[in-house]
Amino acid sequence: MSSEGFKNKKIVVTRPVERSESLANIIRENNGQPIIVPTLELQIVKSKELLYIVENIGEYDWIVFTSPAGVKSFFSVYGKNPIPSKIAVIGVKTEEILKKFDETPDLIPKDFTAEGLLESFASIDLDGKKVALPRTLSARDVLPKGLEEYGAVVTVAEAYTSSIPKDKTKIIKLMDDILNDEIDIITFTSPLTVHNLLKVINENCNEKYDEFLDKLRSDVIVASIGPITGKALKQYDIPAIEANRYTVKDMIEILLQNI
Incomplete structure (x- = not known):
């Protein structure tokens, strides 16, 4: 070099x-x-599904953040209250933004992909567990489908849009x-x-x-x-x-x- x-x-x-x-x-x-x-171009979306997750966060065993935008969107509605659910994130940047809201992830995969996160969840019992997934709806279906195959009940909430400028x-x-x-x-x-x-x-x-x-x-x-x-x-x-x-x-x- x-x-x-x-x-x-x-x-x-x-x-x-x-x-x-x-x-x-x-x-x-x-x-x-x-x-x-x-x-x-990213734009925060306060969808009815996101509002439901925020209002009923105590029902969820896990909340999964796949990007910094998802974290920011969630907290724009949720405020500064501690999250009672366990938290999983993909990527160090997502973790960094999460920590700015005084939260630390319980799970972060070595491989910063949906597949990597699913591999990390493989040893965790998700059968019947409720998982919140705030993200863009343009993302791949690999993660929610994989979590459902583990037995989880997944709520996907549009938290932001990714559009052409x-x-x-x-x-x-x-x-x-x-x-x-x-x-x-x-x-x-x-x-x-x-x-x-x-x-x-x-x-x-x-x-x-x-x-x-x-x-x-x-x-x-x-x-x-x-x-x-x-x-x-x-x-x-x-x-x-x-x-x-x-x-x-x-x-x-x-x-x-x-x-």
Whole structure:
């Protein structure tokens, strides 16, 4: 690994703007130039299911948080009261946000995926147990279905939405920058960051879509935070560098080892 880090390479961050700064800071610390182009917009949703969970939290044996946005949405309704349920989280960032509300998770998997969490739950008796799952409805069904297979009664509550940004100008400019060889690396931290980017370009600049895909496949270094995001990239035949541990810090470290 070079002591010069990224040597002022331009590195795109496609995360929602609320979650981009931590990754951008790590890039700066390693002499890179972060280019923040959100391909997701997050908005808190106070759904009737979320309100039910909050009002009846004492009924639940477990509450599972899969993202920082889910934690923030829950506490925007719940307030500062201690959570009586046991708490499971996916990922160190979700754990970090949870601790800001003076709560500590009872379960966090080594593998920061839905599959990893299910593996951690495998040795825990969930038969007949009530589990609350505040999250975005666009997430995969792997976790709630897996918990139900363990015998749990799962309440999925929409806690936030993940949508394509209304203002697409940054995404269009990113396409032009990549076509003009002005971007060195692009990072993806969820399947939707991949799908939304390509959907916007396909729908708004269809004549350049194939050329853009070719650039991602051959001329730009692509980084994936983990196998679920990597699977999304494979759908478009885009090769990616991927770390063994699914955090932004590990993603940056594996990039530094491969540039």
